[in-house]
Amino acid sequence: MLEERGRVGRPRSERARAAVLHAVDDLLVEIGYAAMTMKGIAEKAGVGRQTVYRWWSTKAEILFEASAADASHELAVEPTGEALDDLVAYLEALVHFLTRSPAGAAYRALLGEAQHDVAVAELLASKDILGDSARTVIERVVREDTPSIPVDLATALLIGPAFFWITSGRDPARLVARELAETFLRELRIREPR
Amino acid sequence: MLEERGRVGRPRSERARAAVLHAVDDLLVEIGYAAMTMKGIAEKAGVGRQTVYRWWSTKAEILFEASAADASHELAVEPTGEALDDLVAYLEALVHFLTRSPAGAAYRALLGEAQHDVAVAELLASKDILGDSARTVIERVVREDTPSIPVDLATALLIGPAFFWITSGRDPARLVARELAETFLRELRIREPR
DNA sequence: CACGTAACGAGACACGGTGTCTCGGTATAG
DNA sequence: CTATACCGAGACACCGTGTCTCGTTACGTG
Numbered sequence: 001m002l003e004e005r006g007r008v009g010r011p012r013s014e015r016a017r018a019a020v021l022h023a024v025d026d027l028l029v030e031i032g033y034a035a036m037t038m039k040g041i042a043e044k045a046g047v048g049r050q051t052v053y054r055w056w057s058t059k060a061e062i063l064f065e066a067s068a069a070d071a072s073h074e075l076a077v078e079p080t081g082e083a084l085d086d087l088v089a090y091l092e093a094l095v096h097f098l099t100r101s102p103a104g105a106a107y108r109a110l111l112g113e114a115q116h117d118v119a120v121a122e123l124l125a126s127k128d129i130l131g132d133s134a135r136t137v138i139e140r141v142v143r144e145d146t147p148s149i150p151v152d153l154a155t156a157l158l159i160g161p162a163f164f165w166i167t168s169g170r171d172p173a174r175l176v177a178r179e180l181a182e183t184f185l186r187e188l189r190i191r192e193p194r
Numbered sequence: 195m196l197e198e199r200g201r202v203g204r205p206r207s208e209r210a211r212a213a214v215l216h217a218v219d220d221l222l223v224e225i226g227y228a229a230m231t232m233k234g235i236a237e238k239a240g241v242g243r244q245t246v247y248r249w250w251s252t253k254a255e256i257l258f259e260a261s262a263a264d265a266s267h268e269l270a271v272e273p274t275g276e277a278l279d280d281l282v283a284y285l286e287a288l289v290h291f292l293t294r295s296p297a298g299a300a301y302r303a304l305l306g307e308a309q310h311d312v313a314v315a316e317l318l319a320s321k322d323i324l325g326d327s328a329r330t331v332i333e334r335v336v337r338e339d340t341p342s343i344p345v346d347l348a349t350a351l352l353i354g355p356a357f358f359w360i361t362s363g364r365d366p367a368r369l370v371a372r373e374l375a376e377t378f379l380r381e382l383r384i385r386e387p388r
Numbered sequence: 389c390a391c392g393t394a395a396c397g398a399g400a401c402a403c404g405g406t407g408t409c410t411c412g413g414t415a416t417a418g
Numbered sequence: 419c420t421a422t423a424c425c426g427a428g429a430c431a432c433c434g435t436g437t438c439t440c441g442t443t444a445c446g447t448g
Contacts, residue, residue, distance in 0.1 A: 009423025010415045016425075033310045037405060048426040053407070105310075112306030114363060116227045116299075125363050152364070153355075157377065160354030161347075167361070169308060169319050170346070183351065183381055190380065203394025204444045210396075231434060242397040247436070 019045040024066040028102050033109035060120045063106050070103035075133035083141045087181035090137045098166045134159050148192045158184050213239040218260040222296050227303035254314045257300050264297035269327035277335045281375035284331045292360045328353050342386045352378050
């Protein structure tokens with residue numbers, strides 16, 4: 001289907017596409033999201049402006065694509081066999097992602113724009129990076145086949161407190177992942193004994 | 195001190211200041227935060243552009259001032275005498291604020307900008323609207339003089355899940371305030387028996 | 389009452405980003 | 419070999435920014 005559309009004429013350059021994504025990665029670290037412009041991206045990538053617009057229509061789309069893969073990777077934690085340790089590791093990864101990682105900075109910027117830009121909100125809704133990563137850990141911790149707690153509620157309970165802490169500008173150093181993990185696990189076990 | 199600085203010359207017009215704040219309130223509802231410009235604000239207020247910049251240096255500052263009072267008011271709930279009811283009422287007010295109120299829209303927009311703009315982050319940190327309102331309810335619910343749970347942790351546990359739910363674009367209708375309130379209260383009572 | 393001073397509304401200004409368009413050139417299908 | 423669509427480059431009109439300059443106005447002081 002995709003190939004049929006572009007059967008005629010010069011094919012799109014994957015090279016140009018990769019150069020743009022790479023440029024965005026660099027610029028994000030060098031100058032930050034706010035100072036990033038479509039103009040700057042094109043120049044940094046050594047690519048025509050029209051070429052950028054041919055692949056993506058907004059800065060948000062490029063950034064999302066450039067950081068989504070990194071994000072999923074950074075939020076994946078190895079199972080330890082111990083529920084509490086898994087949760088602690090996940091929350092620490094989450095906090096590190098949100099506060100230290102370039103991909104996390106991109107995610108926060110996008111999440112910010114989503115608050116007053118419907119297009120960005122829909123973009124973010126298309127791939128629930130935080131929710132997916134949390135779901136993986138939660139399903140690992142919850143052994144029952146039919147958990148008594150809805151997964152998305154559990155997601156909000158697990159992620160919510162840390163997420164609020166960070167995005168509302170509180171000091172990450174004062175956030176104790178183990179405490180949040182214990183609280184969450186306690187709640188889980190009250191609802192689901194054994 | 196403040197009066198001494200402006201002892202000479204024509205005094206600043208409180209009328210102009212009020213006109214700007216009022217214009218921002220209107221524009222927020224009419225065209226939304228994203229479409230709001232300093233130019234547009236000045237014109238809507240019937241005020242010179244320089245006058246706007248004399249009082250505030252950014253759009254964020256005006257919006258913050260224009261909506262902070264509304265926000266505090268909308269997040270204040272009457273005590274019912276029953277802890278659970280208080281928490282439910284608060285969470286419902288919080289969700290309504292974040293999803294329906296113009297002041298809430300302003301707050302979300304500011305919070306969004308704060309994710310990639312240090313100045314806005316500092317502005318928001320200067321008055322912790324959500325945290326303050328939550329603290330009031332929490333201190334009402336926690337009867338002990340020396341609660342075994344730090345207030346700001348409790349704040350994150352109470353607000354976090356709902357906050358994450360909304361800002362990550364999940365459907366507010368699927369959020370059950372009573373469930374979150376019960377969960378929070380359960381956690382509080384485990385830590386603090388009696 | 390006159391004078392100095394600073395804020396007033398209005399708008400000109402240079403600057404920079406936006407998204408579109410046009411250019412000559414180029415890679416691929418038929 | 420021709421048609422076609424993409425390539426990099428950059429011109430273009432548009433808009434918002436923040437500063438500056440008008441002539442005007444309200445208040446303090448002498």
